[in-house]
Amino acid sequence: MNTSTQLVFIVDDDEAVRDSMSMLLDTIDIAHQCFGSAAEFLDFYDGSQRGCLVLDIRMPGMNGLELQKELNRREALLPIIFITGHGDIPMAVDAMRNGALDFMRKPIREQDLLDRIQQALSYEAGERSNRATSENLKNLIATLTLKEHEVFKRVADGQANKVIALELGVSERTVEVHRAHVMQKLCVRSLADLVRINLLSSGQLAG
Template identity: 60%
Template sequence: MSADQRVYVIDDDEAVRDSMGMLLESADIDYSCFASADEFLDDHDETRRGCLVLDIRMPGMTGLELQKSLGATGSTLPIIFLTGHGDVPMAVEAMRQGAFDFLRKPVNENNFIERIQLALDQESGDWRQKTDREQLCERVASLTGREREVFKMVAEGIANKVIASELGISERTVEVHRAQVMKKLGARTLAQLVRIHIESE
């Protein structure tokens, strides 16, 4: 678990909320509790890290609605749903919408902690990936217009000679641009350059 990750517990039942908090505390996991989806959304921003534990059945905005709303903002926070007796159809819907998991109340605590850890790990990986991609995009953005043209054509496997004639420049100039692109993007081989191109799109 990374230091800035925490578990966001959203449940309208005070006792369930409180006991879940205590369990997370006993497992040395940071957490915050909210009594409703609205309360959670009130000071939500995209810098939040960690995962959500969400009661599927709540007055006001339901768990499923919160999931949709977060999905629409591009949030990748994993959501573990807590369901009661007879909520299976809703749980299936939640999974279809990309929930991380769902657990029946009363939950098996060890399983619960384990799932939380997995969700946090996944979010960690996602975050790293996301961060990498963001850095990559920044680097691509630092290319000049001509360099970007050369980058794109090289990555598509077009020969230097062809590129030179297409762009109306000398083959030598193409080679200089290509070396500059490799340097700026931190790629050492053509294969790396190709992967960067794919990821950046």
């Protein structure tokens, strides 16, 4: 399977609901796959597949909220749209608190569901891009020596070269050399770029 292709994963124990959603997605050529239980989905999903999850909240065995928590434990990137015919406010709050993108009550207008799915796929693409950017930056930062890394963090935190030199017990010229090496290794040209890389690599800023 091409893991770069986004799929809509439909997990619902009601076959009629699965068939209805499948036909709806077929009408606009959105790739998808259906599962009758959370266990069946987990047997298939290995973390590399892209897309979003349309998930029933009440199912025999592992329910939707339990599946969500398991995916969170695995640090899965799949945005989740919960659907239910019996959901109540506490369940909705629990789902959203744990990162669900939406919580929709059956019956659901087809266009509303399609809109949410498109939003979820866009969100997933952005999150995956941000994670890739963060990992790439961490790899670049890993090439810095210990002294270069100290200078990088202090410069990114807004400290002046003279202050850094005093705190590290080195000359200001040495700080300037380390700073130049940092900028070269991280492929940046300005202080603003260093600050942005520091925030991105620590997950404090979206790419």
